[in-house]
Amino acid sequence: MRGNxxxxxxxPTNKCNVNCDYCFEDKTRDSMPLDRLSIVIDKVLxxxxxxxxxxxxxYWQGGEIMTMPPSWFERAYEMIQTAAxxxxxxxxxxxxxxxxxxxxxxxxxxxxxxxxxxxxxMDYPNLxxxxxxxxxxxxTRLWYQNVQAARATGIDLSVIAVANQGTLAVGAERFYSYFxxxxxxxxFQVNTPFPGGEGNxxxxxxxxxxxDLARFFIDLTDVWIERGYGxxxxxxxxxxxxxxxIGGNACLPCIWQKxxxxxxxxxxxxxxxxxxxxxxxxYPEYFFGNIFxxxxxxxxxxxxxxxxxxxxxxTVNIQQDCLECDYLSICHGGCPVRTxxxxxxxxxxxxxxHLYKSxxxxxxxxxxxxxxxxxxxxxxKAPGASCAATFRGASEAALSPVLVQLENVSxxxxxxxxxxxxxx
Amino acid sequence: MVDLAYNIPxxxxxxxxxxxxxxxxxxxxEIVACLTKEPVKQLMYVQLLSLDCEVDQxxxxxxxxxxxxVMQDPAEFPKLYRYSDLLENHPVRVSIPAAPGCYKAVxxxxxxxxxxxxxxxxxxxxxxxxxxxxxxxxxxxxNVAQPVEYFHSTFLSFYQGVPNALWLVQEDDPAVIRYITxxxxxxxxxxxxxxxxxxDCGSVLAGYQRALLAKESECESCEFWDNCGGYFKWPEKQxxxxxxxxxxxxxxxxxxxxxxxxxxxxxxxxxxxx
Numbered sequence: 185m186r187g188n189x190x191x192x193x194x195x196p197t198n199k200c201n202v203n204c205d206y207c208f209e210d211k212t213r214d215s216m217p218l219d220r221l222s223i224v225i226d227k228v229l230x231x232x233x234x235x236x237x238x239x240x241x242x243y244w245q246g247g248e249i250m251t252m253p254p255s256w257f258e259r260a261y262e263m264i265q266t267a268a269x270x271x272x273x274x275x276x277x278x279x280x281x282x283x284x285x286x287x288x289x290x291x292x293x294x295x296x297x298x299x300x301x302x303x304x305x306m307d308y309p310n311l312x313x314x315x316x317x318x319x320x321x322x323x324t325r326l327w328y329q330n331v332q333a334a335r336a337t338g339i340d341l342s343v344i345a346v347a348n349q350g351t352l353a354v355g356a357e358r359f360y361s362y363f364x365x366x367x368x369x370x371x372f373q374v375n376t377p378f379p380g381g382e383g384n385x386x387x388x389x390x391x392x393x394x395x396d397l398a399r400f401f402i403d404l405t406d407v408w409i410e411r412g413y414g415x416x417x418x419x420x421x422x423x424x425x426x427x428x429x430i431g432g433n434a435c436l437p438c439i440w441q442k443x444x445x446x447x448x449x450x451x452x453x454x455x456x457x458x459x460x461x462x463x464x465x466x467y468p469e470y471f472f473g474n475i476f477x478x479x480x481x482x483x484x485x486x487x488x489x490x491x492x493x494x495x496x497x498x499t500v501n502i503q504q505d506c507l508e509c510d511y512l513s514i515c516h517g518g519c520p521v522r523t524x525x526x527x528x529x530x531x532x533x534x535x536x537x538h539l540y541k542s543x544x545x546x547x548x549x550x551x552x553x554x555x556x557x558x559x560x561x562x563x564x565k566a567p568g569a570s571c572a573a574t575f576r577g578a579s580e581a582a583l584s585p586v587l588v589q590l591e592n593v594s595x596x597x598x599x600x601x602x603x604x605x606x607x608x
Numbered sequence: 609m610v611d612l613a614y615n616i617p618x619x620x621x622x623x624x625x626x627x628x629x630x631x632x633x634x635x636x637x638e639i640v641a642c643l644t645k646e647p648v649k650q651l652m653y654v655q656l657l658s659l660d661c662e663v664d665q666x667x668x669x670x671x672x673x674x675x676x677x678v679m680q681d682p683a684e685f686p687k688l689y690r691y692s693d694l695l696e697n698h699p700v701r702v703s704i705p706a707a708p709g710c711y712k713a714v715x716x717x718x719x720x721x722x723x724x725x726x727x728x729x730x731x732x733x734x735x736x737x738x739x740x741x742x743x744x745x746x747x748x749x750x751n752v753a754q755p756v757e758y759f760h761s762t763f764l765s766f767y768q769g770v771p772n773a774l775w776l777v778q779e780d781d782p783a784v785i786r787y788i789t790x791x792x793x794x795x796x797x798x799x800x801x802x803x804x805x806x807x808d809c810g811s812v813l814a815g816y817q818r819a820l821l822a823k824e825s826e827c828e829s830c831e832f833w834d835n836c837g838g839y840f841k842w843p844e845k846q847x848x849x850x851x852x853x854x855x856x857x858x859x860x861x862x863x864x865x866x867x868x869x870x871x872x873x874x875x876x877x878x879x880x881x882x
Binding site for chain 1 (some may be wrong): 664669685686689690692696697712715716718719720721744749750751752794835861873875877
């Protein structure tokens, strides 16, 4: 938003073809015609020019994306790339779909627009993802059939799983085996559930026991380290956390950004703009505005009282107990939507705080062990100094007669002194 | 011969365009306006003196130019969130007064990945306790990946066994850096206000240090003189250094701990470190 890169979660349709119990979106039958998409893209590109942002990622979601025809995406893709190129902007695309509506007709656009890569969703066990007619088993069967068909054509699939009570009951080992061994999914991420949107019994039973959930994530970390780490298996968010603790510069999920309001917005099929997909479909009081009704997106974002609340959230939370946390730098109070849907306010920390802290602590230990192993490997070479050195390089180097390079201090096992952390 | 650097109000840039300069302003828009007309050859960094300015225009201005955000009061720390996007295109340091509440400000600053410089005077007993917490944060907390000055340079100095003068680390040595007041007067840094007139800026520190080393003074027998050089004896020469010495001791112990661990590690690998 203010930096070099901007993201939008774009919902060209608010329609969905399934009926999952814990969906946080309040669906409508609205879809976005191409001429309206053109207006959206022009206003987003205008905003990027005004903000001097060069790159955009569009995360295509719904509703359910595959309730739209592939031909719509073919025309949308051509239109977006042409408009972006004319303004010297770069646009990347990412697709999240439930795969229930998948057919081979999608292959061409998935290859061209999405780099032959698709994000989908499945839980284990599947208790809450359902068709309008039929239960979770019918859903799982159809999903698996379509996933297999897509993979047979060479499409890469990554999966988002939402933990449920059954997940905790089966445990991390079985959960991991289901995805990696049985489904051959080598890239999956586990999300925590939250009761967004209209209430129902499943949402009222949330949150899961946070202690149990923490245990599950810790166990999953250990299973992945033993069986998948270095073997081409990615388990989010654990893999990025390990990277963070080993060397920094990891790509942590949006729930742990310093302020998601500076990173992205969501736009739905009606043109409403809000913080993310849950907000834009279920909480009109938190809309930033409507892109079809505003003169320009930049002013809307600058002036929106709702967005001001999101921007203010970390500055308020930091004055509570987040400041004392050892993991402030990688969490910043957690996710606004999880906080709001459990607490009714933005201005508290994420209700999964205990889980996050337990997981951070465990992964920190795991990362230390990995780093130690690397340090003991003579063939491993420490990377150069981190960006920590850049300010010194520019100013103190000129002032101080002793510019000591961090690279001169080589890695060691055991110490927790920061010189080692920088190098690892 | 050291090439002098000048800390100037940004509006005076035309007078110092050929010098090494640190430019300062309370306004991001003034910085952009003054520095955009013509490039500055030797811009060391930009000093932003207020946490209440509209910072967006600085994000994409002068990419890679270092920025120093100067806090007037550590209690302003929550505002740092609004400045974190500067890091996308600039190295950024936050200068934080070593005053009650500074631990919170440092904690957030390093958590947002800013470097930190403590603006330190003559800390009293309670402030020393808070600074000890800051030092612990810098030395031992795994998520701190940025330098906290003056601790960082002092740590490296002890580690390498090479003295590193605090006057330089803190950018207060008038032989190296001059402060140009808003009225255009060429003088010493604000911390040293009153120590010298313009005429003797280059030599005043040496004279001041000679006086401190008078027989039986605290400085004469101080084990940290090579690093401190009497930095903490200004402005009040009677200031007792027990507290700041305890901080030096902790930093030295940390450096020794690292050296020891590296030695044992190399020994365990059966080799010597290059």
